[in-house]
Amino acid sequence: MHSQTFTLFQLGWRLSYSHDLTLQDFEAGYPARVVGVHRNALSVLSARGAASVILSAAVEPAITVGDWLLLEMEAPRVLRLLARQSLIARIAAGSERRLQPIAANLDTLFIVTSCNDDFNLSRLERYLTLAFEAGVEPVIVLTKADLCGDVGSYLDAVRTIAPAVACVPIDATSTACAEPLAAWLGGGQTVAFVGSSGVGKSTLANTLVGSAARVTGGIREGDARGRHTTTARGMFALPSGAWVIDTPGMRELRVGAVETGMNAAFDDIERLAAQCRFHDCRHQGDRGCAVEQAVAAGTLDGRRLANYRKLQREAAQAARSTKERREHDRHYGVLNRHAQRLQREKKGRDY
Ligand SMILES: Nc1nc2c(ncn2[C@@H]2O[C@H](COP(=O)(O)OP(=O)(O)O)[C@@H](O)[C@H]2O)c(=O)[nH]1
Ligand SMILES: [Mg+2]
């Protein structure tokens, strides 16, 4: 266990977390951030340094990487999970609907794709939906720009589906890539990477960590290189002071009930839908459908509408289970306001 200590702000603390704490809380305990999740223990970092917290009974809702906890002053025991500002969750592997928290309190989700055959607008729309649902700012990172003769066409394509989302072309193998990403990698900022295998997530993590730096936090340096060991669910610090969350769950994300995220990721379709003749228009051969009229007029891509319908079906299926609905509300209840604020900011921004 390393002995380095961090201030709360270096650990990603925001003043808004204090709103969840009373004076009594501060007397009984102190805040600590979860940097590693193991079968029945958590690795945490706090202003007191690193500690291991043994989980005696199942804590509900499940604690995940990036969570803030109130730990008991006398012994490293969990008093309370602090309200999350953002959460990436997925439908648990091998289950139809169980929502499993993967990474909490992220500031940014790097959606990584490369300037080659991996590039797929429908997949990007899926990840954008996920980010907005989670209340996290998405940034599209276009790797392998150094191998591509026409990066501009990829940027143009992204602009057609997400004009307000930042899109950064990089060579993930070059240390120069840290500079255009620096805005999201400041001290105390937390980021996670998603994207298909082979797009350069590990390469980017390694380049950002740099050879001189020591990986700090819940996982060992080898894990950040992509040699995943059994308990590699963790968060590590970059030399810039930012935190990178790397968990196996980030690699296979099936979305749950993501209506809020869809409203943000497909705000153009939502705006058109408001003009359909019937308020319950399914945009599928209905009379007076403004959405289908836009496709016919060439102002809305038919592919985008088809993908919207596909995600809507998935979301509706996930929402159908009341149990999942309850879990969803419990995980996301405090987040939807944040997601809506992000959406407003996104609209106001101009890249
Ligand atoms: N030239 C170049 N190669 C890259 C870039 N990003 C990743 N690679 C290479 O692509 C391969 C897969 O990268 P990796 O980081 O393992 O992908 P991951 O599966 O997303 O973690 C490796 O051989 C990398 O060296 C890039 O921006 N430029
Ligand atoms: Mg990898």
Ligand SMILES: [Zn+2]
């Ligand atoms: Zn319609």
